[in-house]
Amino acid sequence: MFLKNHVFSLIVGIFLLAGLSSCKSKFEKVRASNNIQMKYQEAVKYYEKGKYSKALTLFEDLVTRYRGTAEAEDLYYYTAYSSYRLKDYISARYHFKQFADKYPNSQRAEECRFMSAYCFYLDSPRSNLDQENTRKAIEQLQLFVNLYPESEKAEEAGTLIQDLREKLEKKAFDNAKLYFNMGLPDDYRAAVIALENVLKVYPDTKHSEEIEYLLVKSQYLFADNSLPRRQEERFNQMLDYYETFSEHYPESKYNNELKSLRSSAERKITTAIKIVEADEKARKKYEEELGVSNPGTAAETAKENEQ
DSSP: OHHHHHHHHHHHHHHHHHHHHHTSOHHHHHHHOSOHHHHHHHHHHHHHTTOHHHHHHHHHHHHHHHTTSTTHHHHHHHHHHHHHHTTOHHHHHHHHHHHHHHOTTSTTHHHHHHHHHHHHHHTOOOTTSOOHHHHHHHHHHHHHHHHOTTSTTHHHHHHHHHHHHHHHHHHHHHHHHHHHHHOOHHHHHHHHHHHHHHHHHOTTOTTHHHHHHHHHHHHHHHHHTSOHHHHHHHHHHHHHHHHHHHHHOTTOTTHHHHHHHHHHHHHHHHHHHHHHHHHHHHHHHHHHHHTSOOTTHHHHHHHHHTO
């Protein structure tokens, strides 16, 4: 009886294994196969049908098997494009670059060099995030233009570079505005520096009018929050910014507001000069009464120069 049960269990097990084996998908059978030529052909079929995930799995299984063969070039090419179609741009740009480096004389080398740079472009984040990939994309696209100046893709690469530069420009401008919006005396000074840098790095920026407007306002607020001893110099710098703005944008919508700030700055300069003169007279009088120089003057002056 025990023997019969054992034989029955064994038969059932064999049928179950056979059933499970027959339930294996075609893809799993192909992947498990040692017939690399058949596996390669099936991988290409999956790719052509848009089943890029399955195609990529098979291509990656075959990479080491085809290394050094004539088919290896096609394999690298398909692997790169499978990653690209799956929007895995980090892997795709690596594979495209590998292809261009391994097969520099291939008719596809130019295309793959461009696609590697283009994947950097696609992976460039929004302007409010870190822009390391944006800078790398510009570098790679510029490298492509240098290598293939006569390429049909050179003009497109130039357009992409301009788009990326505008993103960096916006990032720099937004950072400068952030200092201005924080509204603290030291932040206004930082805003002036940041805004000037934007104009230096991006002289043709489309934000130039707003940048110069904010330069005038930032310098005004920086001067207004300074000690009287420093105000004359700082308000005069603000007036210089104002004159430049007026020359560049005589019809600007900001003109009335900035004219008002100019008048205010001129009045504050007059007031600051009077305060400084009065302080100087008071200091001299104090020294004459004591018969000695004021020991705190040097330290106070140094502190004032920092503000």
